[in-house]
Amino acid sequence: MARRGQNFTPDYHTRRQHQREDHLWKADMQAMQQADKIRYGIADKVHAERERGRKAVEDTAKTIDREAAESVKRILSTPITQWTGGARGTVTVNYRGTPMIRLDDGRVSRIDGCDPEVFEQMKRDYRKLPSLTHNPKSAKFFSKCGLTIDETYPDTVSGEYGPVDRKITVKDVPSLVSADITGAGLELTFKHRPGDSAKAWLSKLDVLRAGFKASGIDAHNLEIRETSDGAVKLVFNDKDPFDGLSQITHVFDADKGRSLLGITSDGEPAWITWNGSSGMVIGGVPGSGKTASMLPVFAAMAGQADLFVFDGKSGFDLDPLRHIAVVYDRSGDIEAPLGTLRDLESLRVSRTEQMYQSTGISNFWNIPLAQRKSAGLKPVFIVLDEVQTWLDTSGMSKEEKATSSEIQRLVRTLIQKGRSAGIVTILTTQKPDATSIPTVIRDNAALKLCFRVSTPEQATTVIGTQAPGAPSPTSIPMSSKGRAVMETEGKGITMLQAGYVSPATLEGQLSEFAKAHPIHHTEPTPVTKPTPAKPTPPKRTTTDTTTDDAARKEAVRKKAIEMGLLPADDPATAENKPPTTDGYNPDAASDL
Known part of the structure; x- marks a missing residue:
């Protein structure tokens, strides 16, 4: 047992002990309070994190919804182009009036009885012609030429995110209805469309010529005509219609x-x-x-x-x-x-x-x-x-x-x-x-x-x-x-x-x-200048006028006989034949 020092004071040590214990107790209590605070704050933090996560999810959902709505509206409001017209069914190609070929959606078939040589020649000369009956190619061609008739109108479409306004453009493509290969070459007839005319096609003539040339069709002499029913006819004049025709003898x-x-x-x-x-x-x-x-x-x-x-x-x-x-x-x-x-x-x-x-x-x-x-x-x-x-x-x-x-x-x-x-x-x-x-x-x-x-x-x-x-x-x-x-x-x-x-x-x-066969030639009849009128011309009676008129007609008749335009008088009766007032000789006329 240790010996206490002389300065040992039990009250002091007790008090120190108590203070130490009290301090430890307080520290322990503080730690416990802090632990309780931490323990009790975990739920709040979890709740707060949950709320924050929920809010973030909601915000993300709203953003996605908004972006989806904008995308849908943008898609639905995009202008729409629709195509109409174009070839409808089979188009017959006639060669000098005889049906030879059928064109259907870009496909070529030969009609029974078609001359094989003519068929092959037509395929060589107009190899891109079938594309005019293939509507996607035809639409692209005429759209580039500016010959579609366009009509634009507003439209409203109802979607998940409400009504959306948009514009619809309808492009009417020319419809090929007949193709003829004549002596002068290819002729294409396109169905009449309201608002269309040969004048509108003429304004695009240079573009058409270039487009057909690129397709292998000679369009140098291309003409635009309008038929009686308003259809537009393209006449290419790519052949000489008189090739192979024989010469004539004038009669x-x-x-x-x-x-x-x-x-x-x-x-x-x-x-x-x-x-x-x-x-x-x-x-x-x-x-x-x-x-x-x-x-x-x-x-x-x-x-x-x-x-x-x-x-x-x-x-x-x-x-x-x-x-x-x-x-x-x-x-x-x-x-x-x-x-x-x-x-x-x-x-x-x-x-x-x-x-x-x-x-x-x-x-x-x-x-x-x-x-x-x-x-x-x-x-x-x-x-x-x-x-x-x-x-x-x-x-x-x-x-x-x-x-x-x-x-x-x-x-x-x-x-x-x-x-x-x-x-x-x-x-x-x-x-x-x-x-x-x-x-x-x-x-x-x-x-x-x-x-x-x-x-x-x-x-x-x-x-x-x-x-x-x-x-x-x-x-x-x-x-x-x-x-x-x-x-x-x-x-x-x-x-x-x-x-x-x-x-x-x-x-x-x-x-x-x-x-x-000698022909009686004459010089052109000289032109007689009218003589100036006398200051005091004598008056002419009706008898004088009649006589002068008969004499003029008789002079013309003789001139016509001289020129061979009228038969000559009979010499046996010509001397006793008086001039007639009506300008012709009855006896000579009877020879007609």
């Missing part, structure tokens, strides 16, 4: 009153029917071949018609006709045809009267050919080549304009009334406009022939307004000399190729003909 059929000019694209003869007509208008730009094409037509009339030829450009293109023409003039003078036109107008009146008195027939072309030959009656053709020389008054003097005005009046009268007398007036021009051939003259001329021209207005000047889809002279290549459009008998307006005979060949032929 003048006096019985039927017609001339063979050339051949149509179908290989049929192209006739100019003079019978029942008294006027013809021929137009074409320089170098189109109009004069060279008509020269053999006139040459074929040798000995069967009376020709009066006036060349307004003072050239030699019609020179071979000098051998067979009653009158041939290439002076180009403003007054050159005036006297002849006056004579022919008088002849028109006297010939009609004599024909009717002797035959009871008022129309030259209705008189049987044999009867016409026995009476020495022939059709009369007056050709005014480059007629603008006499009808276009631009730059003319006052006197020349007066002459031009009378020529125009005589030409108009002959075209309007010359049919019954068998007189045909033919006007040609390389300057087809209203100043060269006035509209009133063109409209009265039943026959119209148009070679290549540069503008639709020039074509209208020559042939008038044509039906939609008719061949156009503006589409004729400059290299195709003698190519023209004309209204042919039973076929309407058609494309033709005129036959060609070299002027040198015609010169030799007509020269030999003239030697074997």
Whole structure:
């Protein structure tokens, strides 16, 4: 047992012990309190973490929901493009009018009876044609060309997140309804659509040409036409319709009153029917071949018609006709045809009267050919080549304009009334406009022939307004000399190729003909200038006027006999035959 020190104080040690114990107790209590605090705070923290996690989940869900709503609305509000139109069912491809191929959704099948060689040729020449019946490809092609008809309208769609506004665009694609391969190449017809027209397609012509060229189809000469029912027709003109067609021999059929000019694209003869007509208008730009094409037509009339030829450009293109023409003039003078036109107008009146008195027939072309030959009656053709020389008054003097005005009046009268007398007036021009051939003259001329021209207005000047889809002279290549459009008998307006005979060949032929069959040539009738009126002219009685009129008609009749246009008087009775006041001789008329 230890010995306590002398300074040991029990109270102090007890107190220290107590303080130590008290301190330990307090520390223990504090630790216990802290432990209790921690223990009791765990639940709160767990609850708080749970609340925070729940809130985070809710926020995340809201964010996802919001983003989903925005995505759905963005998707639903995206403009929609819908396609309509396009090919519907099978499209038949005709080769020169005969069905050969069927196209169906881009697939090609051969029709029974199709010539295998033609089938293979069509596949080679137009290998991309079937794609026009495959709607996705067709839609892409015409959309790039800007030829779809687009219509946009608003729409509202109800979704999980409420109504959404959007725009719908409907693109109407052209519908191919028929394909034809003619002598001139490919022709595609697209169904009429409301709001569509050939004019709209014409505005995209360059793009169309480029698009078809990229597809392997020659679209250099592509034309846009509109059919009578409003459909749009693409005419490619990628072939020469006259390849492989034989040349023709020019003939003048006096019985039927017609001339063979050339051949149509179908290989049929192209006739100019003079019978029942008294006027013809021929137009074409320089170098189109109009004069060279008509020269053999006139040459074929040798000995069967009376020709009066006036060349307004003072050239030699019609020179071979000098051998067979009653009158041939290439002076180009403003007054050159005036006297002849006056004579022919008088002849028109006297010939009609004599024909009717002797035959009871008022129309030259209705008189049987044999009867016409026995009476020495022939059709009369007056050709005014480059007629603008006499009808276009631009730059003319006052006197020349007066002459031009009378020529125009005589030409108009002959075209309007010359049919019954068998007189045909033919006007040609390389300057087809209203100043060269006035509209009133063109409209009265039943026959119209148009070679290549540069503008639709020039074509209208020559042939008038044509039906939609008719061949156009503006589409004729400059290299195709003698190519023209004309209204042919039973076929309407058609494309033709005129036959060609070299002027040198015609010169030799007509020269030999003239030697074997001499033709009575005359100089153009000189134009008499009106004499100035005397200051005090004597008054004429009715008897004087009648006598002068009868004398004038008798002078015209004698001139016509001299020119070979009327049969000559019987020498046995001519001396005792008094002039008649009606302008014809009854005895001579009986010979008709």
